[in-house]
Amino acid sequence: MTLHFTPVWFIAVPLLLAFLSPLWVRLRLLMPILLGAHVALFALALSWIPTVRVAPLLETIVIAPPLGIHLHLDAVSLLLVALFNVAGAVVSAFLWLSHAEPHLRGRPAFILILLLIAGSSGMVLTGDIFNLYVFLEIVGVSAYALTALRRDKQALEAGLKYLIVGSVAAIFILFAIVLLYLQTGQLNLAALARDFGHIPAPMQALIGLLMLIGLAIKAELFPFNFWVPDIYRGADPEITALFSGVLVKAFLFVLFHLVFLLLADPAVARTWLMALGATTMLVAEAVALRQQDLRRMLAYSSLGQVGLITLALGFASEATTAGALFHMVNHTLIKLLLFLLTALMLRRFLSVRLADLQGLGRAMPLAAGLFVLGALAVLGLPPLSGFASKLWILKGFAEAQVFWPIALILLAALLEAGYYFRWIKVFYAPEPPVTAGQAEGDWAYTPLLLIAGLLLLLGVAPFLLEDWFVQAAKALLGRGAFLESVLGVQP
């Protein structure tokens, strides 16, 4: 009997902890366990970096692929799993250390947050398309319940809306999976990738379209993201931080993982995906200019960044993909910072409308300072990490002699500067602040300062992770290597 550290721990441990939650309630250990689990899984992820650098790790469950389910740990899935667990750790530390409302510290919140992160890790790790759907359901159901957690009118409305939209998206994806199975008789991603080319072309288009609509709804891409601001407005900002930081990233990864695997030549879909990304980015940034509520503004800003990442990933060159993965990490960190700051502001001012936040800089100097830092990082100003990742993406486009995305990205950055400075100007307005809520202790700022430190560190020294991002981009684009590692043959 030996102790195996395998990728299945990323899923089995949170499930076990969630099932045992009545015990933690009795022992009063909910918050320490929530934080400890994510920190431990993050450490576990880091311990695999040397192994995965050599070759992807395949974890067979019961029966070897392509017959059974397997977990596929390569550089890109390891990167995202580590990122998700960091996000989980930051949010749970924030909930533990600050004066969070009781509904955010209870047993339901514990279960839902733990399984949201576990489900997202599962979606990224799994090598089987039906298993992917199961994790998608886990993530979906936890997200719907988390949205409605506060149980007031807005939260319930948002939860109901999310439930309906999310279920419709899930049905689209399920239809696509059913058709894939009927056409190929396979469920393993590598086997599907091998056989997808033999499906008749109209059927390929239908499956692609169903999958694209379902995943675009989930990943919040332009024509399908009408629901996002309402959800982000209705849910608690602590929860929204997880939606923007973890959920969207997991779905974006799934979308591009499937595109790069199933299509032998990703250039077929290049124009479409890039157009989708570019419209998402420009529309969201333009709409964000007019928002009066901080949560809605951040929601549109998040959509804009998702569009940028889609644009860069859709181009599918190694440099833009690596840059996009770096930007994914940055955007998760930045949006965690900004949404958690929103939570603090909401507790102090009881409203996050533009008119009510006059003179916030005097009541909460640290929060305002961190907000400025986060805003500058989104814009991509040196020496913050947003600069390094945007520069990488722009360089990738410039090397390929494609210039229209560069112009659009710079235009979007200008729009971003417009609305972020509009809010910063209000924060430092000379009017005296009108605070109605409680002041927060200094401990609540610890996780936020940690993120701010990471943003600075990654901006000053991007080379620390550069190699990992290049490896991850190669893993994401390397269809041949993926097929070979699972099926043992070169296609």
Next chain:
Amino acid sequence: MSRVPLRKRFRVQTLLLILLCGWLLMLHLTLLLNHGLDGLTTGVGDTLLARNSETASANAVTSVVVSYRGFDTLGEVTVLFLAATGVGLLFAGGLTSSPVPRDRDSHPNEVMVTGTRLLFPTLLMLGVYVVLHGHLSPGGGFQGGVIVATAFFLRMIADPAFTLDHARVDFYESLSGSGFVLFGMLGLVLVSTASFLGNFIPHPVAAMGQLVSAGVIPLIYLLVGIKVGAEVGAIFQDMLEPEPAPDHDHAAKEL
């Protein structure tokens, strides 16, 4: 009503949307129903069916559900667990400001009471049978668990004084769920299988068709049965009787 013009009574957009959905459904059904008419396929399903004897489970569906794709089953159990958590979250304390309590003075009619008295033990036994024979005959943990929960649901309707103890339901749910994961992990750490959810109990093919056969499969299905029964029972209870939670008023004020 009659003054409302016709074009306002029928929303054209809604009608078009319904028509579009109907057309898509027909298209999908046509695709599905026309498939597989030409006989054999060569999908994973057939390969797994051919290899079924290695699990020594007489019911091939069960060996796929619990063994080959047991990881999916663990996920599905988790989805149900999340749904039960969500329902408990939303219904505890009621959604309206003045929750409507279940009317304890209204007595269910005689047919309901007598019928339930007769049906309850039968249903319970059928449920347990379906769970325990999941590896031999059609059925298993999910189906049997729901049958058991239905038996308790009838009891709740027929006898207003009967309620499930929430703490005890939580205990069973927690025990069976963690038992499932622990079985999986035991398969992982034991050298003989070294795979999550591996079948580490000896399961000779000769015993196929007997009650004690197929190794861990019946044990895992039993845990699934307990978990599904407890969760569906808890959902019924939450929907039937919104218990005013003690901290609800407090929470409502904070919002």
